[in-house]
Amino acid sequence: MSETTEKTYKRSHEPVFWGLFGAGGMLTAFLTPVMILITGILIPLGIINSQNFSYEKIHGFATTWYGAVIVLVLVALPLWHTLHRIFHALHDIGINRGRDWQQVICYGFAFAASIFVFTLLLQMF
Amino acid sequence: MTKRKPYKRELPTDWWLKHAFYTKYMIREGSSVLITLYSLILAWGVLRLSQGEAAFNGWLEALQSPFSIFIHLLALALALYHTITWFSLAPKAVDLWLKGKRLEDKVIVAGHYGAFAVVTVFCLLIITL
Amino acid sequence: MSELMIEIDVLRYRPEMDEKPFTQMFEVPYTPDMSILEALQYIKDHLDSTISFRWSCRMAICGSCGMMVNGVPKLGCKAFLRDYYPKKVSLEPLANFPIERDLVVVMDDFIKKLEEVKPYIIPEKEKCLSEGTYQQTPEQMAKFKQFSMCINCGLCYAACPQYALDNKFTGPAALALLARYNRDSRDGGEAQRMKIVNQEEGVWGCTFVGYCSVVCPKDVDPAAAIQLLKVESSKDYLIGMFKPE
Ligand code: SF4
Ligand code: FES
Numbered sequence: 001m002s003e004t005t006e007k008t009y010k011r012s013h014e015p016v017f018w019g020l021f022g023a024g025g026m027l028t029a030f031l032t033p034v035m036i037l038i039t040g041i042l043i044p045l046g047i048i049n050s051q052n053f054s055y056e057k058i059h060g061f062a063t064t065w066y067g068a069v070i071v072l073v074l075v076a077l078p079l080w081h082t083l084h085r086i087f088h089a090l091h092d093i094g095i096n097r098g099r100d101w102q103q104v105i106c107y108g109f110a111f112a113a114s115i116f117v118f119t120l121l122l123q124m125f
Numbered sequence: 126m127t128k129r130k131p132y133k134r135e136l137p138t139d140w141w142l143k144h145a146f147y148t149k150y151m152i153r154e155g156s157s158v159l160i161t162l163y164s165l166i167l168a169w170g171v172l173r174l175s176q177g178e179a180a181f182n183g184w185l186e187a188l189q190s191p192f193s194i195f196i197h198l199l200a201l202a203l204a205l206y207h208t209i210t211w212f213s214l215a216p217k218a219v220d221l222w223l224k225g226k227r228l229e230d231k232v233i234v235a236g237h238y239g240a241f242a243v244v245t246v247f248c249l250l251i252i253t254l
Numbered sequence: 255m256s257e258l259m260i261e262i263d264v265l266r267y268r269p270e271m272d273e274k275p276f277t278q279m280f281e282v283p284y285t286p287d288m289s290i291l292e293a294l295q296y297i298k299d300h301l302d303s304t305i306s307f308r309w310s311c312r313m314a315i316c317g318s319c320g321m322m323v324n325g326v327p328k329l330g331c332k333a334f335l336r337d338y339y340p341k342k343v344s345l346e347p348l349a350n351f352p353i354e355r356d357l358v359v360v361m362d363d364f365i366k367k368l369e370e371v372k373p374y375i376i377p378e379k380e381k382c383l384s385e386g387t388y389q390q391t392p393e394q395m396a397k398f399k400q401f402s403m404c405i406n407c408g409l410c411y412a413a414c415p416q417y418a419l420d421n422k423f424t425g426p427a428a429l430a431l432l433a434r435y436n437r438d439s440r441d442g443g444e445a446q447r448m449k450i451v452n453q454e455e456g457v458w459g460c461t462f463v464g465y466c467s468v469v470c471p472k473d474v475d476p477a478a479a480i481q482l483l484k485v486e487s488s489k490d491y492l493i494g495m496f497k498p499e
Contacts, residue, residue, distance in 0.1 A: 010453055011452045025207075028207060029237075032207070032208075038249070052252055052253055076168075082160045092154070130269035140415060218482065225396055
């Protein structure tokens, strides 16, 4: 029944992506609703005075070192969560061709967006 | 001679529409699409911020369009759905033991909702102050 | 007195004569205390003796009577007609397994997976009989007890879309069983089993759908076992980066 030779096991690199997925998911669960509420609904509708979200205020914040880090994390980390899910959902709905490329595109997208925001913040300093 | 002829059933591609539990799972996974979009809107905002005051104000103005409000409401609903599902599954990934007893699921979930409320109120406060 | 009747659809498949499965309807006298398994026994005794299904204990402990009841994986002996009456009940063999005949499925792959996870205690070092038994405190036992309650019914595999999509995936019950041994204080085989866990087909085939834990008749919570193993596998990955084998 059971084989006598020990079979070989291949370690997956998924822990890297799962770690980022988990961190992003945590952040998304706690902060994304209130962020959407503020930037997407309350400020545009004028329920919160847009003076609270003025250019000087935000620019001032984003050009401090801690502000830059916060902005980067808030904008980029959720992408590592969502693109991980999108990558796996593609498999779920039966799109099985070119899984390697799907992986490169999904995580590459999250990576590119993170670098994009990072460079912008750096250049604003 | 064997009469065995095991029959393999094919999984339909729309398997996730056939059962409410799977559909909810797909909505949970699908919430990522709008959350991705929201992150991109913010990334766009950072770009406009780096281009100066006029550009940034343009971005703020674009957010006032009814379409934008609609997208954000939708994103908010899905983000909340993500939050609810995330919290409800959280106890399964927690292995905390107190005096030989596993911390109860209810306690862990309630802790998450408590922190969520605090974080939300805190964010609303700092933005309005 | 006219008896109350309930309609039961059964998916039939007779390999020696059928190309593919078909549905056959039976009418069975209804009583509120009748289980699905008893209804099948009624059918076999009174209506059609050629129908095949598995059972043994009739009390949710042998794990042999798993089937799809209205699309949900259930134990036939633990599901009752009263929860469906007066609606029709439809019975199909457990999803995600090949059909052997009627409600009987081929479970070989499931059994193979259970065997593969080394489901036995691998002591750190063998003790001589004269040194006495391996001891364990109730607290140490509590860490794995839940994961040891599995009756190998396979309902969780029938509930798992990832197993359905790719049956290389080790799957819920086998991973829960693996966690049961890894978490046992008497066991020293964790390093061997982590190799299984760390693979793509190990815990990383799971996307946390969570339905396995909902359908499990024994509250094993395989989804939790897998999540905890994911955490362990991530730690193992970090350690592996600094000290490659
Ligand atoms: S984990 Fe639960 S559902 Fe899965 S085989 Fe064991 S008892 Fe059955
Ligand atoms: S007959 Fe044994 S579990 Fe149902």
